[in-house]
Amino acid sequence: MQIKLSHLEPFQEICRKICINIPKTYTWAWDSQRDMAVVVLEGEDAEMVFYPLFKEFRHHWNFSSAPPSTDGIQEYINDQFGLMPGQVVFTSYPLCNLVLCVAWWPWGEDQRVSMRIGLIPINSTRLRNGTALACLSRWIKISPP
Numbered sequence: 294m295q296i297k298l299s300h301l302e303p304f305q306e307i308c309r310k311i312c313i314n315i316p317k318t319y320t321w322a323w324d325s326q327r328d329m330a331v332v333v334l335e336g337e338d339a340e341m342v343f344y345p346l347f348k349e350f351r352h353h354w355n356f357s358s359a360p361p362s363t364d365g366i367q368e369y370i371n372d373q374f375g376l377m378p379g380q381v382v383f384t385s386y387p388l389c390n391l392v393l394c395v396a397w398w399p400w401g402e403d404q405r406v407s408m409r410i411g412l413i414p415i416n417s418t419r420l421r422n423g424t425a426l427a428c429l430s431r432w433i434k435i436s437p438p
Contacts, residue, residue, distance in 0.1 A: 301428060304393040307349050307385060308410065308432040311395070314341040321435045323426060327373050329411035330429045339406040346395055350383035365415035366392060379403065390418035
């Protein structure tokens with residue numbers, strides 16, 4: 294099945310809502326190693342972005358809680374980065390065998406946070422190279438490498 298961007302409009306809306314509180318001084322970059330968009334937030338700016346994530350995403354979990362039982366999510370998270378104390382992963386409901394994901398990684402004595410947004414293929418689905426970048430580039434402004 295070919296995925297059309299119109300099928301993923303709810304993901305675009307989630308991205309719009311979670312980006313509302315990110316000041317324009319921050320820029321998104323592409324993490325090609327993990328195939329995700331990334332922004333580094335600091336201090337109070339991070340707090341303003343963190344709490345709305347709970348409203349926008351269906352599931353969230355951390356080091357001590359279990360991820361949703363959807364086929365492929367746990368494997369993807371373990372393969373891409375794993376979870377350490379203080380880190381949180383948020384995931385949406387599935388659309389077209391994809392799940393929108395936010396990885397929240399505090400660092401620098403919790404003064405900075407790397408927030409990544411990506412698409413997780415589930416139920417044995419595979420994404421063609423460049424699909425995640427193409428979608429996320431339409432939903433958030435990612436600076437060229």
